[in-house]
Amino acid sequence: MDIFKSKPLKLASAGFYILLMIVCFYCACYQLPVGVKYGINLLVVGWACLMFFIHPMFNRAIFCLRFFALFFFPYLMFWIWSVAIWISEFQTFNYILRGSLNIFYMATNILFAAAAVYLFGEDTMPLTLAGMALANGLVALQVAARAGIGTFISEYIRLLITFADDTGGAMRQMELHDMVYGWGVMVIYYAIHKEKNHKTQAVCFLISMLFFTLGFKRIAVPAALGAAVMYHCLCRWKPKHIRALANIMALAAGGCIFFYLWLIKSGIFVELANELEIDLMYRDVIYTYFSDFFELAPSYIGRGIRFIYTYCTEDPSYHLATTALHNVYMETYIEVGFWCWWIWILFELSFRIHRVEERYTEIPAYALMVMNLYVFFTYLTDNTLFYYAINVLYRMAIMVWCLEVSENGNLLDSETRSLAAVKESRQKKRNKKREEENVEGDFHICV
Known part of the structure; x- marks a missing residue:
């Protein structure tokens, strides 16, 4: 089902959307002011609202709103809990406003993903990929022009051969943190999602791999590979009790991550890394500094969302050379406390999978499970909880997958049964x- 009835209007709308995505992801490449992408988010949301009034598609609108609620709930919980903490601490309005901004930005990200899916349906992913590729390609051309095409290619080859151990100046400029994790989502999506046109799928996969390896984050490579392998294993295994499996995996993951935080707080993690001669790249200093800021106990209620950044930028006693922990689990625990942290883990890894499996069958639930694996793996060493590309794209991918099942009654799953x-x-x-x-x-x- 298409929002845009006439072919010229559909093509013009697709072209305009790609243009918006070029600007949006060029901003994510750190080439434009950070607020530009959030403005484009709201523009696409307004566009979707306008099209709803012109040509309403109620079922798709309800579908998109349902997923917005499903994806935004953890952030809303973080904000409500933080407001209670701020009020109890008599924080100023400016402090509360600064702490609330990230939640607002994430709301626009998820609204944008829902609006894009409402407008373009199954075509959303390839159109978004086109805009991403053009934006990232423009940055690559600029870097190659400054460094020289020969240097650019030779550094890229060395980057691949040494698994990012030998990174030249040109490749350092291509290490766009926000974009590379988004490209990881695209790699996984086109590796596991069967497109109608296999040639299109192959081209999209190769484009995604090119930019994914140009940015090359070592943590993202095993995460993407593990996600793709896990999906195909689930499809072959076809577990009968997917809810029980999701519950067990969520509890096991939560327990392991909580143990990981205990290792950090006790100092054992840094000691082990030093004994094994693992370069933590300044994380040992950061972890040691912030290990006294929290307690691993149910009585610990947190300090409010955005506390770490505010403390690092405004407290005169802070002297370290970074304003982030590069560890989402530790940062989130410090900010929202024991109970919110556990609800977040279980909601993301268990409850949301239950809802997708119940309404859209097992295959999209498998896809959500492997996307969770990828996203949660990146949380170990980077601040991807609020990164733009990864958060928009993995939610968009799941929505498109579920929409295909929802709007195509004859769509077959891995067991060749219709919905x-x-x-x-x-x-x-x-x-x-x-x-x-x-x-x-x-x-x-x-x-």
Whole structure:
């Protein structure tokens, strides 16, 4: 189903969207003021609202709003909890406003993803990729022009051969943190999502791989590879109890991450890294400094969202050379405390998967599980919780996948069953369970 009925209007709209994406992701390449991309977010949201009034598609609008709520809930929880902390500490209005800005920016990111899917449906991902590639390609041309094409290519080859151990000046300029993690999402998406046109899928995958390796973050490579392998394993294994699997994985992941925080706080993590001669790249200093800022106990309620950045930029006693922890788990725990931290982990890794599996069958749920693996892996060494590209794209990818299932009743899953057949089978199981419960109840009455 298309919002844009006429072909010329559809092509013009696609071209305008790609142009907006070029500007948006050129901003994510640190070439434009940071607020530009958030302005474009709101522009696309306004565009979607206008098209809804002109040609409303109620089912798709409800679909997009449902996913907005599903994706925004953790950030809303962080903000409400932080407001309570700020009020209890009698913080100033300016302090509260600064702390709230990141939540507002993330709201515009998720609204933008929902609006783009409403406007372009299944075409959203390739159109977004086109804008990303042109923006990142423009930066690559600028870097190659300054360094020389020969130097650019030779440094790129050395980067690949040495697994980013030998990084020249040109490749350092291509290490665009915000973009490279977004390209990782694209690599995973086109590695696991079956497009109607296999040639288009191959081209999109190769483009994504090119820019993903140009930026080359070592933590992202095993994360993307592991996500793709995990998806294909799930599709072959076809676990019957995906909810139980998601619950077990969420609890196991939460426990391991909590243990990781304990290792950091106790100083064992830094000691082990030093003994193994692992270069933590200044993280040992940061972790040691902030390890006294929190307690690993249910009584620890946090210090409010954005506390770390505010403390690092405004407290005169702070003397380190960075304003971020480069560890999302530690930073989030310090800011929102024990209970919010655990709710966030379990909601992301368990509850959201339940909702997707219940409404859109197992395959999109598998996709969400592997995207979670990729995103949560990047949290170990970088500040990707609020990065633009990765947060927009992985949510957009899941929404597009679920929309395909929702709007195509004859879409087949890995077990070659249509969505209607899957829903019918589930309803039969529910009816059978009710009948068994009724029979058991009648038996007890008779007894």
